[in-house]
Amino acid sequence: MATLVFGSIGTMLGGPLGGTIGSMIGSQFDTALFGSSSREGPRLKELAVTTSSYGQLLPRHFGRMRTAGSVIWASDLVERSEVQGSGKGGPSVTTYSYSANFAVALSSRPIRALGRIWADGQLLRGADGVLKAAGTLRIHTGEGDQAADPLLASAEGVERCPAYRGVAYVVFEDLDLSGFYNRIPSLTFEVIADDDFALHDVIGATLEDVDGAVKLPEVVGYSSEGAPAADLQTFAQIMPLEVDAAGEDLVIARDRRQTAAISLSEPAVATADDDFGSLTGFTRHRAAPLDNSPSILRYYDVERDYQASLQRATGRSLAGEPAAIDLPAALTASAARSMIERTSRRIDWTRDRISWRTSELHPHIAPGALVTLPGIDGQWRIREWEWREGGIELALERALPVGATTPPALGSSPGRVNLPADLPPGQTALTAFELPFDAADGSPDAARAVAAVSSASAGWGGAALYADRGDGALSPLGPSGRARAVMGSALSILPPANPLLLDRGSQLEVQLVDPTMQLPSIDMRRLAAGMNLALVGEELVQFLHATPLGQGRWRLDGLLRGRGGTEGAVAGHANAEAFVLLGTSLVALDTGLLGSGSDRRVLAFGRGDSEAALSPVHLGGIALRPLAPVHARRTLAADGSWILSWTRRARGGWSWQDGIDVPLVEQAERYIVTLGEIDAPLGTWTTDTPQLGIDAAALAPLAHHAGARFQVRQLGTHALSAPLLLAVLP
Structure with a gap:
């Protein structure tokens, strides 16, 4: 005799045609299925983090899953220092960076590939397979012939380093930790173990002589952490699985081989007093409904990056808390909704049960087989059978009719979640320039070079x-940081305008590097406070209004021109000039390394760049160059002499708040007045005051130089200012 019940697999015996198999075979199946211990099967849990503990279970992954893995090797953090100095005896700054070398085991069976990697919840490796941090990643898929990793072999010795064959693992070499607070981050990995898998792949990997070719079309991935019986129990929650040990192989879901239901003969009457159905040969009853029938399915949602989610079945609400099924598998929301709907309907249908006795032997009667009964409608599935003296006793439950497992067309949603964006690294845009001297933010004797990087x-x-001083040698200036500057290029050419007046007639169209970047509009009060200052070519401009034109294009108007001493560039604009909105995203550069030559350049190289971005240094020397004098006047005296006068300006004194001249930041107040060409003047005068008198006797010899121009420049501590036209000889 033989009895087979899914909940007591250890008592399995032979089938009706095979005779008694014996308890030894049953115990062998029991040990193979359940394992030698009684550890609990897999349970749904929140995403874990990478750990490193002795004795930690390393799961087997099937399909596509997300796992934390276990650190199996690591070296000490690697510290690097870099000294950056301003040169010429100036102060130097030492910066430190850290990287790590470590290996993480992912699966105790081979995998096909590795997908995305999350570090502290953010993507460290996107779908394109490129690391978003500096470092090298090597993937070992766990094949039986894989070689030892070269980094581990060099650190531990070739003779002492295992190849971890049969174990899929990854090795990070020199991973930059600057984005993770100089520590190894919590990592999770998207493991791609198989393109497709069935139940046999899960059970047959650890148990021989098993026929379990049950397809799992809706299951994207599954992780096995226990004995095969735990895996069977897991899947039996959402699909009817039958186990038959009557033949040479352990057959799971026997009904998959059945093309038509088996017609049973009339029931056999009982021969013993205590047998069921003594007169009819069968009994029929309907089981009581469960107090809390499962109506919730918890699973890992593929559309939410494998985070735990749930779906509910439709139906009347019952008293008490509804039961939930934990399925530690990766599913889509629609597949999970269909599963819980089918499961809910199947549980209700299978409450109708029959105990049937037959005296005929049939080679295909086994658990999971579909049968029809004389005089009773519908199809019935064999759950148990037992060979007794009075006949073969079958425990049957109603099989779902065709279409009953088809769930209604109900909507399903994975829910709303803010997933980390998988964005490409992008090409680097760069514009380097110097800033005018600002008394509140620097020294009058030091240049301020910055870079806008985006x-x-x-x-x-x-x-x-x-930094490239012009000789081709590169000196590191440090990292740019991840903050992107708001920058782009000009689509139109700014016409000349008076830098002393608000330019209401000119407009400038610009194209920003990222269409999502924004330019603000401000009022006159904020404009007077210095807001909305931008670099356009070699001119600093302020703007009142910024009008979006779509796709990252903006129109700027209400302009203040020639700001910060750049009035000399008002009439010198060209096509496609650089545009940079000055703000907090500018990167300060070491002027000692950059130098002051006219052919110096700044280079930037990011992870997404095929070649370095480079830029000359715009506004070179503007911080140390005095401002050109203004308000030129010529006074003709009664004796025929000229008095040339002007108004000085001071570097950094951009606001004239109280009507008093701002303090001069030069070591002394000095001016040079020239007649004719500046490079080859006809005459030169120097003065310590903002005026110069030329008597009639000195003017007389210059009469034959009609049209020659008097120009004045301020002589500063470090440079000469731009010239101011004072007068022209008649």
Whole structure:
């Protein structure tokens, strides 16, 4: 005799045609299925983090899953220092950076590939397979012939380093930790173990002589952490699985081989007093409904990056808390909704049960087989059978009719979640320039060089900056950081305008590198406070209004021109000039490394760049160059002499708040007045006051130089200002 019940697999015996198999075979199946211990099967849990503990279970992954893995090797953090100095005896700054070398085991069976990697919840490796931080990633898929990793072999010795064959693992070499607070981040990995898998792949990997070719079309991925019986119990929650050990192989879901239901003969009457159905040969009853029938399915949602989610079945609400099914598998929301709907309907249908006795032997009667009964409608599935003296006793439950498992067309949603954007690193955009001296933000004797670094992609992770003095040698200037400057290029050419007046007639169209970047509009009070200052070519401009034109294009008007001493560039604009909105995203550059030559350049190289971005240094020397005098006047005296006068300006004194001249930041107040060409003057005068008198006797010899111009320049501590036209000889 033989009895087979899914909940007591350890008592399995042979089938009706095979005779008694014996308890030894049953115990062998029991040990293979359940394992030698009684550890609990897999349970749905929130995403874990990477750990490193002895004795930690390493799961087997099937399909596509997200896992934390276990650190199996790591070296000490690698510290690097870099000294950056301003040169010429100036102060130097030492910066430190850290990287790590470590290996993480992912699966105790081979995998096909590795997908995305999350670090502290953010993407470290996107779908394109490119790391978003500096470092090298090597993937070992766990094949039986894989070689030892070269980094581990060099650190531990070739003779002492295992190849971890049969274990899929990854090795990070020199991973930059600057974005993770100089520590190894919490990592999770998207493991791609198989393109497709069935139940046999899960059970047959650890148990021989098993026929379990049950397809799992809706299951994207599954992780096995226990004995095969735990895996069977997991899937039996959402699909009817039958186990038959009557033959040479352990057959799971026998009904998959059945093309038509088996017609049973009339029931056999009982021969013993205690047998059921003594007169009819069968009994029929309907089981009581469950107090809390499962109506919730918890699973890992593929559309939410494998985070835990749930779906509910439709139906009348019952008293008490509804039961939930934990399915530690990766599913879509629609597949999970269909599963819980089918499961709910199947549980209700299978409450109708029959105990049937037959005296005929049939080779295909086994658990899971579909049968029809004389005089009773519908199809019935064999759940148990037992060979007794009075006949073969079958425990049957109603099989779902065709179409009953088809769930209604109900909507399903994975829910709303803010997933980390998988953005490409993007190309680096760069514009380097000097800033005018600001008394509140620097020294009058030091230049202030900055770089605006940005990208069209929000996934840009910054760039390394280098200085080229013009000789081709590159000196590192440090990292740019990940903050993107608001910058782009001019689409129109600014016409000349008076830098002393608000330019209401000119407009400037610009194209920003990223269409999502914004330019603000302000009022006159904020304009007077210095807001909305931008670099356009070699001119600093303020703007009142910024009008979006779509696709990252903006129109700027209400302009203040020639700001910060750049009035000399008002009439010198060209096509496609650089545009940079000055703000907090500018990167300060080491002027000692950059130098002051006219052919110096700044280079930037990011992870998404095929070649370095480079830029000359615009506004070179503007911080140390005195401002050109203004308000030129010529007074003709009664004796025929000229008195040339002007008004001085001071570097950094951009606001004239109280009507008193701002303090001069030069070591002394000095001016040079020239007649004719500046490079080859006809005459030169120097003065310590903002005026110069030329008597009639000195003017007389110059009469034959009609049209020659008197110009004045302020002689500063470090440079000469731009010239101011004072007068022209008649």
